[in-house]
Every structure is written in C-alpha cells, then in structure tokens.
Amino acid sequence: MPVRAILKTHEDSMTKTVQFLEDEFRGVRTGRASTGLVENMKIDYYGSMTPLKQMASLSIAEATQILIKPFDPSSVKNIEKAIKTSDLGLTPMADGGTIRLPIPPLSEERRQKIAAQLKQMAEQQKIAIRNIRRDANKQLDDEEKSKVITEDDRDKGKKDIDDMTKKYSDQIDNILKDKIKEVMEE
Known part of the structure; x- marks a missing residue:
C-alpha cells in the first residue's frame, strides 16, 4: 500500500475520533438547554430501543428548558421514565402531549465534576489518536x-x-477548552 493511502486511511480514523468526541460532548450537560443533551437517549418504544430524536421533535422553549413533542402521544410515559432513570439528574414535566424538561443551573461543585469528566473523555480520544499513529507507523x-x-x-x-497526530490532538485540546469554558460559565 502506498504511503499516501496509509496516511489517508489513518487520517480518516483520526477525523472520526474527533467527531466522536464532539458528539459525546454534545450530550454533556451545561448550564443552558441543548437538545444534544437528550437527542440520542434510547427510549423503549414497543420493545425496541429507539433514539429520542427519532420519536419526537426537540426544541428549546427558553434558555433553560427543552421542549419534547412526541410524534406518538402514547410514548410520553416511556420518554419520561427514560429521562428520570438517566444520569442527567433532570426531572421531566409532562404537559398533555408534550414534555417540558427544565435545566436547573449547575452548582460550582457539579461544574468541577463535569469539567473533570470532560478532561477524561478527551484524554481517551487522545489515546485513540496515539494508537492510530502507532498502527500507521x-x-x-x-x-x-x-x-x-x-x-x-x-x-x-x-x-x-x-504532524497529523499533533494536529488532531490540538483539535481535541481546543474542543475540550471550549466545552469547559461553556460548562464553567454561569
């Protein structure tokens, strides 16, 4: 396999690693509402685990509230249950055929824990980048x-x-820095 093909294959893997981290970070709670917090949450829907974004329209009602409108009103209870049992620590409020999900402000202690969790997630992806480098070498x-x-x-x-490894590791550092800044803002 020519060098260019090896580089291309491994660069694609590094790009996917960075994209994975961005997707993971979208699901991390910050002080304000974001549909990314719940869109990939799996809901038991007629015996099949289905992502919430396929079952309902998600929108931001106000800066601190997510509005969930299920396409099938009979799934409200299942969505409520899944949110309550998730590790988000949020309490959904059913309002007829919709669910309101208030996002309370984070305490300073909770912000610190989330920042540490973000650093750990980023480090795992940097390790993946280094493993890709090792495989390429x-x-x-x-x-x-x-x-x-x-x-x-x-x-x-x-x-x-x-050079590629440094480039993608720097991207991860920048994404981490931005997300930590977002979490620490009040």
Missing part, C-alpha cells in the same frame, strides 16, 4: 520491510503521521 515499517516502499518514504510517512 507499524504499517509503514511492514511496507518498508516487504520492499513496497523505500526507507525514505517510510521516514517521511512517519513524520507526516506525527
């Missing part, structure tokens, strides 16, 4: 040993992989 070494690429190509490929 191994693949470059294997290709050079089997005489598919030259030693110079391998060395240049390794340098490119290191």
Whole structure:
C-alpha cells in the first residue's frame, strides 16, 4: 500500500475520533438547554430501543428548558421514565402531549465534576489518536520491510503521521477548552 493511502486511511480514523468526541460532548450537560443533551437517549418504544430524536421533535422553549413533542402521544410515559432513570439528574414535566424538561443551573461543585469528566473523555480520544499513529507507523515499517516502499518514504510517512497526530490532538485540546469554558460559565 502506498504511503499516501496509509496516511489517508489513518487520517480518516483520526477525523472520526474527533467527531466522536464532539458528539459525546454534545450530550454533556451545561448550564443552558441543548437538545444534544437528550437527542440520542434510547427510549423503549414497543420493545425496541429507539433514539429520542427519532420519536419526537426537540426544541428549546427558553434558555433553560427543552421542549419534547412526541410524534406518538402514547410514548410520553416511556420518554419520561427514560429521562428520570438517566444520569442527567433532570426531572421531566409532562404537559398533555408534550414534555417540558427544565435545566436547573449547575452548582460550582457539579461544574468541577463535569469539567473533570470532560478532561477524561478527551484524554481517551487522545489515546485513540496515539494508537492510530502507532498502527500507521507499524504499517509503514511492514511496507518498508516487504520492499513496497523505500526507507525514505517510510521516514517521511512517519513524520507526516506525527504532524497529523499533533494536529488532531490540538483539535481535541481546543474542543475540550471550549466545552469547559461553556460548562464553567454561569
């Protein structure tokens, strides 16, 4: 496999890792309402675990409240139950065929815990990025040993992989910094 193909494959993996982190961060509670908090929550819907965003329209009623309008009004109880049993610590209020989900302000202690949780999530993705680098370097070494690429190509490929690793690790750091700032704001 040529060096360019190896780099492309592993860069795609790194991009997916960063996107995964962004998706994970969308589900982390901050001081204000965000539909990302509940949209991927799984709800028992006629025996099948279904993401909430496929069962209801989600909107922000005001800065501190999420409005959930189920497409099937009979699913209100199941949605309420799933929110109550989740680790979000939120109490849904059923209002006819809709559910109002008030987002109370976070205490300073809770903000600190969320920030620590965010750092841990980001570190896991940085480890994944480094593992991708390790796999790419191994693949470059294997290709050079089997005489598919030259030693110079391998060395240049390794340098490119290191640059790519730094680029994506920096992206993760920036995403983390922005999310922590969002959590710590009142």
